[in-house]
Amino acid sequence: MKVSNGLWKEQLAGKMPEGLAREIDIFEAEINLRKLGKLEERVFAEKRLRRGVYGQRYDNGQRHDGAKVQEMPYPRRNLTKGPNTLWDAPGMQRIKIPGGGLNASQLETLAELAEEYSDGIAHITTRQDVQLHYVHIEDTPALMRRLAAAHITTREACGNSVRNVTTCPYAGVCPDEVFDVTPYCMALSKFLLGHPDTQNFGRKFKPAFSGCSQHACALANMHDLGLIAVTRTEDGKEARGFATFVGGGLGAVPYQAKLLEPFVPPEEVLPLSQAIARVYARLGEKKNRSRARIKFLIHDLGIEKFRELVLEERKQLEFDPRWKEYVADAESYHEEPLKPGRKLDRSGSEAFRRWLETNVRQQRQEGYAVATVTLPLGDITASQLRSLADVVRRFTKETVRTTVEQNFVIRWVSEDDLPELYEALEAAGLGAPGAGTIVDVVACPGTDTCKLGISSSRGLAAELRKQLIEKSYQMEEAVKNLHIKISGCFNSCGQHHVADLGFYGVSRKIGGYSLPHFQVVLGGEWANNADHYGLAVAAVPSRNIPEVVTRLTGFYAANRKNGEPFREFFRRIGKAEVKKLLEDLARPPADEAGRAAFKDWGDPRDYTLGDMGVGECAGEVISSTDFDLAAAERQLFEAQIAWEDGEVEGAAKTAYQSMLSAAKALVVTECPEAPDDPDQIVREFRSRFYDSQKFFDPYAGGKFAQYLFSAHQKAGASYTVDSARYLIDEARLFIDASHNYSTRTAAMTAR
């Protein structure tokens, strides 16, 4: 905690926008009230989350140190910043960057904050935010004041609020865009920030803008609100508008957004968004967090009913002059270059040419290019941020943006300057090639810092990146252009659903050992604004994932037909074939020593040492459970195959049966004579595992059990292609949760 914290308010007086300064004063007062015990911990938790102040792994004061769970003797163990979250435990600060746009002095401010309050690293997220880790809560008001002086806010970066409004980082310079969506992104961000109609959501709400429908850059289809630029002819003139999508989202069960309106004129974007927010706030689920995203509301109501409600709400809205004011100058909005655009007429070194090939794309404005600064795992040092500030001042009018692929792009570079730009970046350690290729692996924080992490997504990403860079020079072009995305758990912060090769963390217990695994998710689509989601194929020990990548990419390179994209190849080959290909990798070593060596990437601790030495009695019961869970896995796989073959009803039925098998696997541990009747299995499961909360996930609560109850309730009902797909995903999560329960039980038995 910094000695200077109390001095920044005076130091920055008059330099911060008044509204931001006042908000930070209020937050500081809330911190003090909490310290005095005058603010309830749950209330304070939501208050801080709405300021972007997140908890971090081990902030409950416990950490498994490789031998035992260690109590961390924080000085103020009775003071919390939320339920089960100790005051002195370091946390994460998320910083909102609307549209990813930054200028040089803002980069320098971020550098100072990373250095002084964090561990010297700023992390770019998959939603164009910046995150600082290991920050003490009492440093946050000073940190926020310094951001406010640079015109950056952390408000509503977390919590049940409108999150960062993202947009395509190439907006305004992309040759394929319909028009520049940047000013609309900024207008919506400003309009919804702190808006009274956005303060009462059951969960978060994520908007995104895209300048076209065919590229991936903004991933509009996986957002709560996705706005894609379109035009139409009105009175002989071209008029701007937005195809407006709602109810998309990744999370545990991914949903594709539905078209709300094919053409929304610019002056209607803000009021329509406000109407959507009001309907969501009024009708969205509040109690059950696992069903509280707008995607569930839209799914339950149907898009037609939702549209009707939104349009009715829109009619009722009182006129707000900002609807037009904020977009009034949008058509004349433009960025300016620092220098005249000149064509590149030099070839440069081999390293430069390699970088040029992957990291530079031409702008629609002749003579200019966009250069991508590839950040490994989205990380950049304080010193590199300052160097980047120097670079963008030297070559552009400070036109730099973050991307959802955890990189930076520098826009408006005169092509003739590219060799010097490359040299400057390379000198700062920022000249790595491979942007947007298979080596540019995206990963969420995972077990490194996230409380929800199950497996080490960053550890795996670092290893894959290292191995793939070594191989990249001999890679076929088709393999080189694949995308890998990794999440540490089912929550999809690493966007694994929209990658060619996606992975999310799960655990499996084998022979008394818990081992970190990843579900292999194949066939997601990154292009077309993330138009298709991948499907889980197999859970593989994390140590074997690099070989999974080698084998799958090799198989694809050898067997694809006529430039077939990976997604189509995967669909043609089928999951059964792929599963066969990975079968041996999915099996951990048979011997104890081999299994013990299967630690997580970058973490030498035994994954769950407490699982060792499970008593024979428990071992037998657990063995039986594992056996039954394996049956559930098989049924789920059959359901996936049926779905792939278009047998929607059969797929849904088998997926439901797989959930029943998993539920029964647990029920028999307490009630060996459990009947086969579905009603009785569900009844027994509910009373023994749900009502007692034994099955509850430490963070997701009873969410996964509710998937079973919901499927049971709908048994016999008809399913659509979409709803069968959701059921399969829910069955996958229920079975994973059953494995996790089994693992936790064994740990407790061992202790």
Next chain:
Amino acid sequence: MEFQHVNVKVLLDHASAVDLEPLIPVFHNWIQSQSRDELLLDVADYRHVRAGPGVVLIGLEGNYSVDNAGNRLGVRYNRKAPLGGSNLDRLQQAARAALGACREFECDPRLSGQLRFDGRKVEISVNDRLLAPNRAETRDALEPDLSAFLQKLFARGEYSLAFNEDPRSLFSVAVESAKSYSAGSLLRNLASQT
């Protein structure tokens, strides 16, 4: 002027091709045994970042790392929690922490003698721009304490100073001693009463 949050980095005597991976289990063991006088919390692995913080042992009061900032590999101690006493006391505390870590690394068989120090190059910075902006007044204010500290550290031996001139940087100075010292002898120098 009160200086808090002092950083001391002791540079390795030959930094090429050092593999930092074996450091990760070492730091995890430090947490397991809570072997320092501070609460040790977690390990952050930034080996993938060029000229970055390397591998960091996150603590509540301070961080330990083998970092490669500026492409200069060394053992850094970053004091985060406020400390009482004088500026000289705080300089000495940070130096003792960094040198103590150096000595442990030298002795740890898992590191196979990869981390070796000749005690010639040390970097000192103050990780707080408000308390210690990087300008001449700060240098003037710290000079007496810095001088007293370095006299003691190098047992009145000769050394040279190079201040970082970038006003955006932390107040920082690179110190180079004319003579080599082991981490142990530097620690003994700090402990001596003269």
